[in-house]
Amino acid sequence: MRALKVMFLGLFILALLNSPSTASTFSEADGWYKWSVDSPVNMGSSCCGNMSGELAIYVRSSNGGPVRIRAYNANCDKGPEENVTDLGAMSLAQSDALLLEIVQATNVDMDVREDALLWLVLTGSDETFEYVDRLLSSR
Amino acid sequence: MKNILKLATAFALILFSTAAFAQASDTEEQDSLKMAAMEALITAPPERALPIVDKVLASDSSIELKERALFILSQMDTPESQARLVAYASDSQGELQEEAIRMIGIGGDREALAGLSDVYTSGDAKVRQAVLEAYLIADDTDAVFEIATNASNEEEFSEAVQMLGVMGAHEQLRELRNRAGLSESLVEAYMISGDEITLRELALDGSNPEVQLQAIEALGVVGGDDVGQTLVDLYQASADEDVKEAALQGLLISGEDEAVLELYRNSSDSAEKRELLELLVVMGSDDVWDIIDSALEGAE
Numbered sequence: 001m002r003a004l005k006v007m008f009l010g011l012f013i014l015a016l017l018n019s020p021s022t023a024s025t026f027s028e029a030d031g032w033y034k035w036s037v038d039s040p041v042n043m044g045s046s047c048c049g050n051m052s053g054e055l056a057i058y059v060r061s062s063n064g065g066p067v068r069i070r071a072y073n074a075n076c077d078k079g080p081e082e083n084v085t086d087l088g089a090m091s092l093a094q095s096d097a098l099l100l101e102i103v104q105a106t107n108v109d110m111d112v113r114e115d116a117l118l119w120l121v122l123t124g125s126d127e128t129f130e131y132v133d134r135l136l137s138s139r
Numbered sequence: 140m141k142n143i144l145k146l147a148t149a150f151a152l153i154l155f156s157t158a159a160f161a162q163a164s165d166t167e168e169q170d171s172l173k174m175a176a177m178e179a180l181i182t183a184p185p186e187r188a189l190p191i192v193d194k195v196l197a198s199d200s201s202i203e204l205k206e207r208a209l210f211i212l213s214q215m216d217t218p219e220s221q222a223r224l225v226a227y228a229s230d231s232q233g234e235l236q237e238e239a240i241r242m243i244g245i246g247g248d249r250e251a252l253a254g255l256s257d258v259y260t261s262g263d264a265k266v267r268q269a270v271l272e273a274y275l276i277a278d279d280t281d282a283v284f285e286i287a288t289n290a291s292n293e294e295e296f297s298e299a300v301q302m303l304g305v306m307g308a309h310e311q312l313r314e315l316r317n318r319a320g321l322s323e324s325l326v327e328a329y330m331i332s333g334d335e336i337t338l339r340e341l342a343l344d345g346s347n348p349e350v351q352l353q354a355i356e357a358l359g360v361v362g363g364d365d366v367g368q369t370l371v372d373l374y375q376a377s378a379d380e381d382v383k384e385a386a387l388q389g390l391l392i393s394g395e396d397e398a399v400l401e402l403y404r405n406s407s408d409s410a411e412k413r414e415l416l417e418l419l420v421v422m423g424s425d426d427v428w429d430i431i432d433s434a435l436e437g438a439e
Contacts, residue, residue, distance in 0.1 A: 121179035
């Protein structure tokens with residue numbers, strides 16, 4: 001009987017280990033989430049000609065998870081205007097944390113995770129490059 | 140009790156197989172993320188991306204990831220990254236070496252392209268071909284011309300001039316005629332490059348019969364506004380059967396049925412007329428039916 005209990009406990013732990021990581025910040029309500037961040041990378045903008053490091057990042061959430069990411073130069077923010085939860089201005093570290101949450105969320109579509117990774121590298125903090133280095137070095 | 144144990148064992152087996160499947164899926168996801176991370180590095184400043192790319196290339200990562208890393212390297216416009224690429228093109232082996240060579244072509248950096256010259260000299264047939272292709276991608280006709288000029292054997296020369304042909308390098312190919320003399324591979328390169336002027340010149344020159352015949356047929360392949368008339372003139376002016384045959388082949392290849400029809404109408408030799416009529420049939424010329432109608436009317 002004791003062996004049986006141990007076996008069920010093991011199975012329970014295994015089931016927990018297999019549960020997917022989620023991007024919980026975007027699971028509260030469906031719709032767009034927006035935040036702005038000062039990127040250390042100067043980005044050219046084909047739509048307004050100005051150079052600015054400030055980005056407006058939009059994440060669309062549906063059924064409790066991110067399904068789309070858009071980013072605009074803050075000078076020519078063409079993001080959606082309705083149904084947007086504005087998370088306000090964020091530090092680079094905070095923005096990285098949100099994007100990384102999406103990159104690592106195993107229940108999110110790979111295309112969205114890859115988009116998040118692109119913006120993560122583009123905003124380019126030291127921690128980002130450490131993460132990319134670790135990711136690429138991992139087996 | 141036994142039944143519960145059996146049930147638990149079955150449940151455990153299902154869970155373990157699910158876990159194994161999930162692990163395989165995780166590996167796939169991880170590989171996709173790695174690929175995306177490598178691609179994203181294209182947007183990063185070279186001083187941040189280079190150490191990471193270097194590390195991947197020195198690691199035992201998959202060949203696909205390393206190939207992507209070489210592409211990122213090729214897109215970094217810095218002397219360090221280009222030097223690194225040349226080093227990989229020289230020192231690595233197999234697929235990765237060929238990819239590094241190709242990436243130098245795609246990058247198009249002049250110094251890196253010049254560095255491929257040594258790689259060509261020391262490389263095997265595959266490497267030499269990869270270098271020629273890199274020059275093709277970079278449209279570096281001068282580099283291929285140098286290879287052709289310094290070729291140590293006919294095979295190397297032939298490969299280089301063929302590449303010049305593909306690149307449409309008329310000037311370099313004409314210069315090679317002065318330097319190396321005419322050869323089958325050079326005439327073929329004139330054909331590949333579509334050099335109608337040189338081919339016409341060679342077709343009309345009977346000093347080297349083999350080259351002349353090859354040039355006549357090649358002229359048919361290249362085609363052009365005056366090709367039909369040139370081949371008709373050659374056919375009519377030459378007493379050499381081989382030249383006549385080559386001219387007809389050229390007309391057939393270029394689809395100049397009007398020119399063949401002209402020859403047919405001007406001929407008074409019945410054997411020749413038969414041969415020309417057969418050629419018109421092979422060419423699918425609509426005029427064949429008019430000729431047959433006229434012949435039948437004449438017979439009546």
